[in-house]
Amino acid sequence: MVQHRKKEKEAFVKKVLALLLVLVLGVSLAGLANGKVTNGKVGIVLDVGGRGDLSFNDMGFKGTDQAAKDFGLQMDVAQSSTAADYLPNIRNMARSGNYKLILCVGYLLGDALKTAAAEFPDQKFAIIDSVVKAPNVMSVVFRENESSALIGALAAMTAAEKGYKYAGIVLGIEIPVLYHFEAGFRFGMDWGLKKYAEVTGKTPDVGLLYTYTGTFSDIAQGKAATEAMLAQGAVGVYNVAGPLGVGDLEAVTEAHTNAKTTYGPPYYFGVDSDQDWMGNGYHALASGMKRVDNACYNAVKSVVDNTFKGVVLSLGLKQNGVGISGVSQLANFIDFGIAGGAVKADNFYNIIANWALNRATVPAYIWDAIDELDAGILSGKIVVPTANTSDEMKAIRAEYTLGAP
Amino acid sequence: MTDKDRLTKNEPTPDYYLRAEGITKVYSDGTVALKEADLEIHRGEIIGLLGENGAGKTTFTKILSGLLPPTRGRVISPRGHIRFKSPREALEFGIGMVYQHFALVGTFNAAENVALSHEHPFNRIQLTATKKKLEGLMEESGLHVPLDVPVEKLAVGEQQRVEILKVLSRDIDLLILDEPTSVLTPLEVDELFSLLRRLREEKKSIILITHKLKEVGSVTDRVVVLRHGEMVGDVPTEQASTQQLARLMVGKALDKESSAVELQDKGLPRREQERANVRSKQAVLKVDGLTVKGNTGEITVEGLSFGVYGGEIFGIAGVEGNGQSELVEALTGLRLAKSGSASINGKNILGLDPREIYMMGVAHIPEDRWRLGLVLPFTLAENAILGVQRWEEFRGPMSFLRWGKINQHVRELMDRFEIRATGPSAPAKSLSGGNQQKLIVGRELAKDPQIVVASQPTRGLDIGSAQYIRDLLVEMRGKGRAILLVSADLDEVLALSDRIAIMYEGRFMTIASPKDLDRETIGMLMGGVAVKEAA
Amino acid sequence: MSQELTGSVPRKEKFVHRTLTGLNPAIESLLAAAVGLIIGAILMLVWGYNPWKAYVALFQGAYGDSYGWASSAASGVPLILTALTFSICVRAGMFNIGAEGQVYIGAAAAVTVGYFVLPGGLNLIVGLIFAMIGGALWSLGPAILKLTRGVNEVISTIMFNWIARFLTFYLVAFVLVDPVRGEKTISIPVSARFPVLVRGTDLSWSIFAAVAFAIVIYFVLWHTVIGYEVRAAGLNPSAARYGGIKSKRTMLLAFILGGLGAGLAGATIVMGNPPTYAIISGLPQLMNTGFDGMAVAMVGRNHPIGIIFASLFFGGLTAGGRTMQFTAGVPLEMVRVVEGVIVLTMAIPELIRVFRVMRSSWSTLMNVLKRRRSA
Structure with missing residues (x-):
């Protein structure tokens, strides 16, 4: 009896030991997996959007990750669950002293970085889409006017070609950054209409509808503004208000449903990231992109190359900092969407096919014209104006009236 | 006496429907609710189950209807020994009970409520069938209830009919009704009784739980009396006098001497010994024409007038639920009175909140010390x-x-x-x-305080503590304070009070000195039978 | 609740005892935390992260040095206040889920001091008062609905949270908006900010405001007549009525005190947290402060002093979670899961207790309803 019980006890002990062994193995294996040999570390701090936002954070992550792989660095990520995490996240990384560069992705981190940069003067920082003036901070901003010019030209020429009276642009709160977009869009439309007259010999009658909704978060406002523009005869709307694009696209999609059309006008024009995949690629014609991935990649590269400086870098078409979306970006973003759960994996080819069919509704001569504008800006022959103050904006509005009296 | 003796002594009659033999129930807290209770039920008879609060009436019927298992004893039918695991099993056997508190879903109509007790209540076909069946049943039994109205919109009597229909729809043979008349108007009571008589003609058996002596006489065939968990009487109704029943219900008819002995045994003081002769000239508490509504809006205290004097204990006896609680609540600011007046030393107390009433010298020992008297976690x-x-x-x-x-x-x-x-x-x-x-x-x-309102002050206490608290009340009386004592313990009221009021359905049947009341009279008054009527 | 459940402690009815009885279940909390840590470790193991490394990072980040302590405390400051909002109402017998919305309103009210020019520290005081009044006013809505129309406070406070959220969205976007930077409100002027307490951290003097408020609440609840009445009515409404306590008054008081706390929490966030000192569009720094406070209240056993410690613990999870991400490579989502598990296991004992007490009042309510129905 006693013997029996002893055996049972032994068996139990063995089982426990086995379980412990498995646990210890698991721990050490997990440890091994993390222990890569590297040339150093680079840190990236994301805002509350975090991974899976299918925009800034995903692009920043991708560019930094690529750079880390290319230069043999280890990348550490600090996501923020609230805005109160921004400063601590930057500080924590800076305090460790292990990072060759700490990349802050997004203008929301600007205030926090300003404070942290002063506290850690020996740490190299970079910030994307915001300017922090400090000797140890590389600020990377984008010439959104250039990408917006391309979208403006595309929108205006399509409107003229399809017989629409307007091209629309839905903006967020009226702040100087958005003037870049409006100025570029106006210039692009003007250029496009001239081009249209030159190619077809017809005089186009296309005007601009624009509205500052006063919000970056109220999606319903985006939808309402878009509906109003479409009702007035807009060929499509350019979203310059981040999340409001969802509402814009909703309005466009509803217009198609009502008209029982699948492709063609009205169109949606995306912003910041490649939003062409949204709505399964049916109605998003093109996006004016900020290449956050390239910006991040180059920031990391500058540290490796020892070319890092505390300067403001303004990236335009030439520096590959902005651009109009193409098929390769689309594939990337569909992948982000799949990873984030927003897109089903087996939808990949569908979206690309839809997108291609939709693009095919715009005649080739227009795409050629866009390429021409692109090349002109790249070569410096064409200079896209921009505005940083409301006075400058007024001057541009006066110059490119686009139908307004 | 062993179980075997009992059975040989009391053989089942051949045509019985159900027999309870030696049912004993001890609750987990040690309370003995039933002691060796026997009952034989025949087809086509109405049995009145009579007893005071806590006599074990409800426990007994809960055991019959499968809600509680007996601690000892058994229930047999001609088909053999039966043991229900749930009320549903009892229902399937043919025993249904209508409880004092209805189990109805207020927003459902009668048909839906009846369907709820069936297998697939929300199957549409089943619901239609239930409705058909109910209509037939209503025709048969004469119990008419609107079927499409939510039951919460029905009168209490109608709701009770829904409960009865619910049970009848299950083809039951034995119907148990727990104090069914307490919520009904006299007219509704008459209707209920004529229904019961019809059911008797259909050879159904009925157990009617009640403490009202009059009802027993008007509808039952047999009366069974329970006292302190024991079956103390089982007599055909026509042979039972109200006096006899009252005596059985309240206790043995004792002469004055042995009564005193028993009180001493229970640790109760003899009132003659400690009588202090300090009764005040003016009433401390004066109540005039006081009418109070209960929780459900019915009149529970009806036009009461009395006074409580300094240096006396004014006891209120009666079966619980006859308005005592509402009276106390009205006098202590916990319940609004409907009409009448009440004053302490000439100052009105009605409509004041509890604290204002305490300030006027009223102390209140509440009947439920866990719910009202204490904040237990404090x-x-x-x-x-x-x-x-x-x-x-x-x-x-x-x-x-x-x-x-x-x-x-x-x-x-x-x-x-x-x-x-x-x-x-x-x-x-x-x-x-x-x-x-x-x-x-x-x-x-x-x-x-000027006056102590003590409601069930010794309920559930051990003898020592109960005695201690009684002594305190007597001591307060000695100091010339007025004491209003409400207790379901008749012995306690008799022993302590200088004057006794017997309360029945919101009214005092009498106010008298305990010396002038014998137990038989008290029992009848508690059962709602005025002394003159009985005589 | 726990204060009453600790059993009888002989001979020590002194002040200290009254203060500390609520904290007696420290061992219970430690055990619960251990269980949470183990479950969290298993989860991380399953998903291929190193739990040992993760927990070392967590504790290093939270309490490894003065910077860690300060960061933890800073994260805990608003939680002390929102936890109190919930606890006061639990003590009064109610589930007030409204701290979240009251924080938003409080924060928005605090931001309005940016429009004033007042001398020195007066700005700070005015901001605090505005925030507290804002929070309290917002809590009056559900309070009035409950006291006059009997609307269940759980439902009304949830609704008020949504109203507050969109109202604040609106205020941030259109009314209090920074003319130069549209993504945020105007910033609180320097004179109205809580000075930073530990240089190089987020910890500001706001912690003293929060702790002081907790102590005041402790004294109100356990050492004043009105607090006594609030607690009595919360534990046994019938007995309270018997004792001459007007439960409508105690409930109103609980709502108002809670609103003051939540409003103050909003103020500590915008006035005490570097670097922006403004509400950012989308309210990312305010979001969940009220809800997290409910968890803190549970871990802190609904006792003001317990809540101070629970907030420090909770703040530690936040601060440590940040380092856990990049030193142990555990992604934020996993960090939140592990934190959630730990908090849940620690809250369970008190949750059970609260529900037990509430259930008795619930069943009383049900009985009343039943009786009314049979009328």
Whole structure:
């Protein structure tokens, strides 16, 4: 009896030991997996959007990750669950002293970085889409006017070609950054209409509808503004208000449903990231992109190359900092969407096919014209104006009236 | 006497429907609710089950209907020994019970409520079938209820009919009704009784639980009386006199001497011994034409007029649920009176809130010490100031509580009222029932009141604590205070009171000196039979 | 609740005892935390992260040095206040879920001091008062609905949270908006900010405001008549009525005190947290402060002093979670899961207790309804 019980006890002990062994193995294996040999570390701090936002954070992550792989660095990520995490996240990384560069992705981190940069003067920082003036901070901003010019030209020429009276642009709160977009869009439309007259010999009658909704978060406002523009005869709307694009696209999609059309006008024009995949690629014609991935990649590269400086870098078409979306970006973003759960994996080819069919509704001569504008800006022959103050904006509005009296 | 003796002595009659043999029920807290109760039920008879509160009537019927298992004993039918695991099994066997508190879903109509007790209540076909069946049943039984109206919109009598229909729809043979008339108007009672008679003609058996002697006489064939868990009588109705039943229900008809002995045995003081001759000239509490509504809006206290004098204990006896609680609540500010007046030393108290009434010198020992008297998770000290928390003595600047003073007060209470606890910061729930009650009594008496309203002050207490609290009440009387004692313990009321009122359906049947009342009379008055009628 | 459940403690009815009885279940909390840590470790193991490394990072980040302590405390400051909002109402017998919305309103009210020019520290005081009044006013809505129309406070406070959220969205976007930077409101002027307490951290003097408020609440609840009445009515409404306590008054008081706390929490966030000192569009720094406070209240056993410690613990999870991400490579989502598990296991004992107490009042309510129905 006693013997029996002893055996049972032994068996139990063995089982426990086995379980412990498995646990210890698991721990050490997990440890091994993390222990890569590297040339150093680079840190990236994301805002509350975090991974899976299918925009800034995903692009920043991708560019930094690529750079880390290319230069043999280890990348550490600090996501923020609230805005109160921004400063601590930057500080924590800076305090460790292990990072060759700490990349802050997004203008929301600007205030926090300003404070942290002063506290850690020996740490190299970079910030994307915001300017922090400090000797140890590389600020990377984008010439959104250039990408917006391309979208403006595309929108205006399509409107003229399809017989629409307007091209629309839905903006967020009226702040100087958005003037870049409006100025570029106006210039692009003007250029496009001239081009249209030159190619077809017809005089186009296309005007601009624009509205500052006063919000970056109220999606319903985006939808309402878009509906109003479409009702007035807009060929499509350019979203310059981040999340409001969802509402814009909703309005466009509803217009198609009502008209029982699948492709063609009205169109949606995306912003910041490649939003062409949204709505399964049916109605998003093109996006004016900020290449956050390239910006991040180059920031990391500058540290490796020892070319890092505390300067403001303004990236335009030439520096590959902005651009109009193409098929390769689309594939990337569909992948982000799949990873984030927003897109089903087996939808990949569908979206690309839809997108291609939709693009095919715009005649080739227009795409050629866009390429021409692109090349002109790249070569410096064409200079896209921009505005940083409301006075400058007024001057541009006066110059490119686009139908307004 | 062993079980075997009992069975040989009392053979089943051949045509019985159900037999309960030696049913004993001991609850988990040790309360013996039933002792060796026997009952034989025949087809086509109405049995009146009579008894005071706590006599075991409800326990007995709950065992018959499968809601409770008996501790000992068995229930047999001609088909053999039966043991129900649930009321559903009992229903399937043919036993249905209608409880005092209806189990109806207010927003459902009658048909839906009836369907709820069936297998697939929300199957549409089933619902239609139920409705058909109900219509037939209503035709047969004469029990008419609107089927499409939510039951919460029905009158209480109609709701009861829904409950009865619910049970009848299951083709039952034995119908048990727990105090069915307590919520009905006289007209509704008549309708109910004629229904019961019809059911009897259909050879159904009926058990009618009641404490009203009159009802027993008007509808039953047989009366079974329970007292303290024992079957003390089983007589055909026509042979039973109201006096006899009253006596059985309340206790043996004792002569004065043996009564005194029994009281001594129970540790009760003999009122003659401690009578203090200090009754005041003026009534401390004066009640005139007081009418109070119950929770459900029915009149529970009807035009009561009485006075309680300093130096006397005015006892209210009666079966619980006859308006005693509502009366006490109205007098202590917990319930609004409908009409009438009540005053303390000439000052009106109706419409005041409880604290204002305490300020006028009223102490209240509530009937439910867990629900009303104490905040159980609170400490002794916290409980000791409940109601007097705003006294200047306990309140410092900025209404800070002076815990030092309060604790000192509690220690005094503990000494004076023999409250056994580890200290002022012991939680009240850690105290025994007796000590909890002493805490309440101590707190209330420490107010030095003009009048003490004591409701069931010794309920559920051990003999020692009960006696201690009775002594305190007598002591208060000796100091010339007025005491209004409401108790379901008849012995207690008889032993302590200088005057007794017997309350029945919101009215006093009589106000008399205990010396002038014999138990038989009391029993009849409690059962709603006026003495003249009986004679 | 726990204060009453600790059993009888002989001979020590002194001040200290009254203060500390609520904290007695420290061992219970430690055990619960251990269980949470183990479950969290298993989860991380399953998903291929190193739990040992993760927990070392967590504790290093939270309490490894003065910077860690300060960061933890800073994260805990608003939680002390929102936890109190919930606890006061639990003590009064109600489930007030409204701290979240009251924080938003409080924060928005605090931001309005940016429009004033007042001398020195007066700005700070005015901001605090505005925030507290804002929070309290917002809590009056559900309070009035409950006291006059009997609307269940759980439902009304949830609704008020949504109203507050969109109202604040609106205020941030259109009314209090920074004319130069549209993504945020105007910033609180320097004179109205809580000075930073530990240089190089987020910890500001706001912690003293929060702790002071907790102590005031402790004294109100356990050492004043009105607090006594609030607790009595919360534990046994019938007995309270018997004791001459007007439960409508105690409930109103609980709502108002809670609103003051939540409003103050909003103020500590915008006035005490570097670097922006403004509400950012989308309210990312305010979001969940009220809800997290409910968890803190549970871990802190609904006792003001317990809540101070629970907030420090909770703040530690936040601060440590940040380092856990990049030193142990555990992604934020996993960090939140592990934190959630730990908080849940620690809250369970008190949750059970609260529901037990509430259930008795619930069943009383049900009985009343039943009786009314049979009328």
